[in-house]
Amino acid sequence: MKKEVDELEDELRPEYDFSKMTGGVRGKYVERYRAGTNLVLLEPDVAQAFPTAASVNEALRLLIQIAQRQQPNNPVGAD
DSSP, X not given: OOOOOSSOOOOSOTTOOGGGOOOOOTTTTHHHHHHTOOOOOXXXXXXXXXXXXXXXXXXXXXXXXXXXXXXXXXXXXXX
């Protein structure tokens, strides 16, 4: 059973009074973050074979090279 909490306890130390802080801008870097971020969810079997971002990138770069060799007149990404 869950206990009802009548009042939230404030565990923040008095020296961390954020109401006195000025100049903060919410979302200041959100566009820069979105431009440089590309997350992909891997299936478990794929994640096991490629446990790091570096291993995924290496495998994809090799696949791009193979694809370019198969069709030298049509580079990958050009339509």
